[in-house]
Amino acid sequence: MTDTSTRHLPLLVPACAADAKEGLDAHEAQRYAHVFKALGDPTRLRLVTMVAAHENQEACVCDLTEPLDLGQPTVSHHLKILVDAGILRRDKRGIWSYYSIVPGALQAVGDLLHTLPAAPG
Amino acid sequence: MTDTSTRHLPLLVPACAADAKEGLDAHEAQRYAHVFKALGDPTRLRLVTMVAAHENQEACVCDLTEPLDLGQPTVSHHLKILVDAGILRRDKRGIWSYYSIVPGALQAVGDLLHTLPAAPG
Numbered sequence: 001m002t003d004t005s006t007r008h009l010p011l012l013v014p015a016c017a018a019d020a021k022e023g024l025d026a027h028e029a030q031r032y033a034h035v036f037k038a039l040g041d042p043t044r045l046r047l048v049t050m051v052a053a054h055e056n057q058e059a060c061v062c063d064l065t066e067p068l069d070l071g072q073p074t075v076s077h078h079l080k081i082l083v084d085a086g087i088l089r090r091d092k093r094g095i096w097s098y099y100s101i102v103p104g105a106l107q108a109v110g111d112l113l114h115t116l117p118a119a120p121g
Numbered sequence: 122m123t124d125t126s127t128r129h130l131p132l133l134v135p136a137c138a139a140d141a142k143e144g145l146d147a148h149e150a151q152r153y154a155h156v157f158k159a160l161g162d163p164t165r166l167r168l169v170t171m172v173a174a175h176e177n178q179e180a181c182v183c184d185l186t187e188p189l190d191l192g193q194p195t196v197s198h199h200l201k202i203l204v205d206a207g208i209l210r211r212d213k214r215g216i217w218s219y220y221s222i223v224p225g226a227l228q229a230v231g232d233l234l235h236t237l238p239a240a241p242g
Binding site for chain 1: 144145147150151153154155157158159160161162163164165166167169170171173174177178179188221222223224225226227228230231232233234235237238239240241
């Protein structure tokens with residue numbers, strides 16, 4: 001997870017169904033796991049859904065702290081992890097940072113999950 | 122993550138788009154984050170895609186160790202985490218354990234990701 005080469009892959013390319021059928025190779029697995037790991041925390045998952053629910057799908061950090069009842073440093077720490085994973089992008093305007101979801105990022109990992117067939121129940 | 126009440130939720134109910142638009146509540150976030158955390162490791166993600174790619178979407182632990190070049194105890198440890206998260210189910214037959222994907226589990230988390238709108242690029 002310290003491999004910085006994964007930081008700048010915005011996952012804009014949808015998962016290929018053929019790849020999923022063969023099982024992911026090590027590089028693909030690392031890339032997707034980075035995103036899932038970032039989503040694997042309740043606070044971060046709430047932050048992502050709150051940003052998505054916000055007007056214009058963009059939220060100021062000042063709007064995100066109160067509903068979570070957490071301090072701004074904690075929220076900023078979680079937001080940084082989401083930015084590093086390519087899920088959120090940050091736009092600094094004046095004294096505030098605004099966060100939005102990177103187009104395609106969650107679609108790509110959602111597509112991967114939908115391509116995996118389950119055995120009949 | 123030690124809350125055992127989340128262990129036995131197979132996530133059979135697809136995510137509700139309305140819920141996602143409001144942002145997830147704390148309980149839902151914990152439930153989904155448990156699944157994402159389990160997927161947030163390259164080895165576990167490869168295991169899930171390998172099981173899905175296997176004939177009848179079911180694989181013996183003996184089929185999973187060699188392609189990963191890992192020992193069976195390590196693979197079994199990762200498989201247990203995936204079972205505890207409600208992603209895989211284990212069926213013991215004779216001396217071997219067979220793993221398959223819990224129907225609906227990945228569909229539900231994939232649906233959640235697809236319901237989250239991204240800001241225009």
